[in-house]
Amino acid sequence: MKGSGARPIDDRAPLLPDRAALQGEPIPIVGGTGALGFGLALRLAHAGQTVVIGSRDGGRAEEAAGRIRDQLGSGARVSGAENCDAAARGPIVFLAVPFRAQSETLTNLKRALTEGQILVDATVPLAAAVSGKATRLLGVPQGSAAEQAQEMVPAGVKVVSALHTVSAATLGKLDAELDEDVLVTGDGKQDKRRVAELIGLIAGLRPVNAGALETARLVEGLTPLLISVNIRNKTHAGIKLTGLPDELW
Amino acid sequence: MKGSGARPIDDRAPLLPDRAALQGEPIPIVGGTGALGFGLALRLAHAGQTVVIGSRDGGRAEEAAGRIRDQLGSGARVSGAENCDAAARGPIVFLAVPFRAQSETLTNLKRALTEGQILVDATVPLAAAVSGKATRLLGVPQGSAAEQAQEMVPAGVKVVSALHTVSAATLGKLDAELDEDVLVTGDGKQDKRRVAELIGLIAGLRPVNAGALETARLVEGLTPLLISVNIRNKTHAGIKLTGLPDELW
Numbered sequence: 001m002k003g004s005g006a007r008p009i010d011d012r013a014p015l016l017p018d019r020a021a022l023q024g025e026p027i028p029i030v031g032g033t034g035a036l037g038f039g040l041a042l043r044l045a046h047a048g049q050t051v052v053i054g055s056r057d058g059g060r061a062e063e064a065a066g067r068i069r070d071q072l073g074s075g076a077r078v079s080g081a082e083n084c085d086a087a088a089r090g091p092i093v094f095l096a097v098p099f100r101a102q103s104e105t106l107t108n109l110k111r112a113l114t115e116g117q118i119l120v121d122a123t124v125p126l127a128a129a130v131s132g133k134a135t136r137l138l139g140v141p142q143g144s145a146a147e148q149a150q151e152m153v154p155a156g157v158k159v160v161s162a163l164h165t166v167s168a169a170t171l172g173k174l175d176a177e178l179d180e181d182v183l184v185t186g187d188g189k190q191d192k193r194r195v196a197e198l199i200g201l202i203a204g205l206r207p208v209n210a211g212a213l214e215t216a217r218l219v220e221g222l223t224p225l226l227i228s229v230n231i232r233n234k235t236h237a238g239i240k241l242t243g244l245p246d247e248l249w
Numbered sequence: 250m251k252g253s254g255a256r257p258i259d260d261r262a263p264l265l266p267d268r269a270a271l272q273g274e275p276i277p278i279v280g281g282t283g284a285l286g287f288g289l290a291l292r293l294a295h296a297g298q299t300v301v302i303g304s305r306d307g308g309r310a311e312e313a314a315g316r317i318r319d320q321l322g323s324g325a326r327v328s329g330a331e332n333c334d335a336a337a338r339g340p341i342v343f344l345a346v347p348f349r350a351q352s353e354t355l356t357n358l359k360r361a362l363t364e365g366q367i368l369v370d371a372t373v374p375l376a377a378a379v380s381g382k383a384t385r386l387l388g389v390p391q392g393s394a395a396e397q398a399q400e401m402v403p404a405g406v407k408v409v410s411a412l413h414t415v416s417a418a419t420l421g422k423l424d425a426e427l428d429e430d431v432l433v434t435g436d437g438k439q440d441k442r443r444v445a446e447l448i449g450l451i452a453g454l455r456p457v458n459a460g461a462l463e464t465a466r467l468v469e470g471l472t473p474l475l476i477s478v479n480i481r482n483k484t485h486a487g488i489k490l491t492g493l494p495d496e497l498w
Contacts, residue, residue, distance in 0.1 A: 135460060137467065167492075180491045183478075211384060211477030218386065218474040225432075225467040228460030229490060238491040241475075242429045243416075243484045 026090040027198065030054040030083045030097065030105060033064045036122060037096035039171025040163070041078060042068050046174060047201040050077040054086030061086070071174065084112035092198060094120045096163070099138070099145055100129040106152040115156025118191050121149040121216075122163040124223040135228040137221050146185065146216035160186035160195045161216035164223045166205065167236035178204030180238030183222070185215045193249050208241060208248060275339040276447065279303040279332045279346065279354060282313045285371060286345035288420025289412070290327060291317050295423060296450040299326040303335030310335070320423065333361035341447060343369045345412070348387070348394055349378040355401040364405025367440050370398040370465075371412040373472040384477040386470050395434065395465035409435035409444045410465035413472045415454065416485035427453030429487030432471070434464045442498050457490060457497060 027044055031037045032053030041051045045068050053068075055061035061080030068078045080086075087093050087109055097105050102123045113119065123145035127136035142148045146161035153159060162184045170176045182199050184207050186192045196207035210219060222239060229237050276293055280286045281302030290300045294317050302317075304310035310329030317327045329335075336342045336358055346354050351372045362368065372394035376385035391397045395410035402408060411433045419425045431448050433456050435441045445456035459468060471488060478486050 135464060170492075183474075208478060209481045210474060211481060215384060215474060215477045218470040218477075221467040221470045225459060225464060226490075228464045228467075229432075229457060229493075232458045232460060233493055233497065235492045235494060237493055240489045240491050241478060242487040242489050243419075244478075244482055244486055245484060248482065 024049065025092075026050040026052050027092060027094065028052045028054055028086040028088075028090045029094045030087055030109065031095060031101070032080075032086070033060050034096055034098070035168035035172060036163070036166075037094065038064055038068075039166075039168050040094060040096060041065075042071065042174065043171055043202045044198070045072055045076045045078045047203070048077075049198075049201065051079075052086045052089045053078065053080045054083040055080065056083060058082040058085070084108060087112040088114075091116070092118045092120060092195060094122065094163075095149065096122045098129060099123050099125045102145055102148065103152065106149060110152075110154055113154050113157045115154065117157050118195060119149060119153055119157055119159050120163070120195050121146045121159055121161050123149065124164050124220050126224055126227075133224075135224045135231070137224050140217075143214055144217035144220050146213055146220070150213060158186065158188055158191045159213060160184060160188075160191050161213060161219060162195060162199060162207070164219055165226060165239045167238060170236050170238070178202065178238075179240070180205065181240050182207045183210035183219045183239070184208065185210050185213055185219055187213045196249055206240075206248070208244065273298065274341075275299040275301050276341060276343065277301045277303055277335040277337075277339045278343045279336055279358065280344060280350070281329075281335075282309050283345055283347070284417035284421060285412070285415075286343065287313055287317075288415075288417050289343060289345060290314075291320065291423065292420055292451045293447070294321055294325045294327045296452070297326075298447075298450065300328075301335040301338045302327065302329045303332040304329065305332060307331040307334070333357060336361040337363075340365070341367045341369060341443060343371065343412075344398065345371045347378060348372050348374045351394055351397065352401065355398060359401075359403055362403050362406045364403065366406050367444060368398060368402055368406055368408050369412070369444050370395045370408055370410050372398065373413055373469050375473055375476075382473075384473045384480070386473050389466075392463055393466035393469050395462055395469070399462060407435065407437055407440045408462060409433060409437075409440050410462060410468060411444060411448060411456070413468055414475060414488045416487060419485050419487070427451065427487075428489070429454065430489050431456045432459035432468045432488070433457065434459050434462055434468055436462045445498055455489075455497070457493065
């Protein structure tokens with residue numbers, strides 16, 4: 001992210017808002033050194049949350065956490081750890097890995113995740129995982145990457161699917177304004193609501209209940225669709241639903 | 250549509266804008282007595298276009314055309330005809346039938362469609378076609394309903410796919426304001442542009458180039474996804490992309 005050409009953050013304003021009231025449990029982000037995971041970590045830390053960046057390599061995770069502290073100031077509550085260590089640290093665990101790494105990562109996480117935790121899966125089965133086009137979606141035997149995740153997590157861990165349509169590039173630049181929706185699917189409304197509360201802490205993101213976990217297969221298809229739109233319109237498009245009521249949850 | 254509870258149209262204002270300059274070739278709408286086709290016919294006629302509503306039953310088509318003239322005034326250029334008669338009347342033919350009728354309709358249209366015409370397919374393979382849920386998408390052997398259409402039309406007829414995310418209920422009420430995008434896919438950019446020009450005549454609809462025809466399978470998935478969102482949020486949601494440039498075509 002360093003040297004990405006983003007306009008430098010205005011250092012006259014405090015970067016960490018006084019949101020101690022929002023301060024909750026630590027938020028582990030497995031795959032937090034990748035573009036999406038890093039952007040999510042940056043935005044959640046900026047919103048005053050405690051974030052634990054996970055990576056296969058604990059050193060790389062700590063290095064990524066350092067880059068966020070460099071941006072936000074030493075008051076930012078971000079640390080790095082090996083994926084399994086990270087995943088054990090909070091009740092709601094984000095999984096932001098490429099599809100080709102999802103299955104292996106979930107196998108490793110079996111010893112870390114425990115009953116009652118929520119796993120927020122952001123994986124998209126792009127054909128790019130098998131050297132195909134990023135505008136194409138692979139067929140997943142379980143129906144979607146999210147349903148594959150639900151099949152692989154330990155008993156009692158609930159999977160919620162979200163964050164497929166937010167541009168990692170946009171998330172990763174604090175000066176880039178967000179104004180879009182995040183479609184959230186899952187089989188437990190309370191679980192979805194808890195995830196929506198966290199996502200809603202990021203300014204400009206509106207979480208929307210999009211249905212049961214099986215609907216994740218349709219939401220995952222939005223990523224290759226947006227990539228196709230982006231190629232033709234030279235942008236990083238996001239999605240917004242029209243006609244929704246003010247009160248969503 | 251009669252007695253649908255919509256607020257009566259304000260009869261003090263002229264319903265047909267003076268858009269003679271926009272007046273082009275007739276626009277056939279196969280399946281124009283269904284909710285989506287009827288709404289499309291109403292909006293295009295309201296925009297000053299000449300519309301030919303098609304139906305398996307020419308009498309029902311003429312009856313639907315009469316309902317539009319009742320709403321817009323006798324100056325509205327809307328007529329009705331049997332599907333094949335309608336389809337032969339203009340260069341850009343809209344197909345708005347339920348998926349269960351798509352294949353049979355296209356078989357019948359083989360004798361009507363000719364080289365150089367564009368068929369705008371709006372079909373969505375909802376599982377409802379086989380008495381399943383409207384929140385589920387069927388697998389289509391060709392990849393999508395649009396690709397099935399491309400396989401079935403006579404040689405030289407080009408398929409463009411569009412209009413999957415616009416609520417038929419909203420289209421069918423002239424006093425309901427539209428403010429959403431229409432994702433257009435197809436293999437010829439010029440064909441997509443011609444279709445986009447027609448769709449763009451409807452106030453509040455912004456056509457967006459979403460890629461090749463094979464991308465239609467991802468766009469068709471938006472319909473069951475929106476139905477899932479609608480069920481949970483009691484609305485008729487539409488879709489809008491964020492971050493697009495002003496100049497789209």
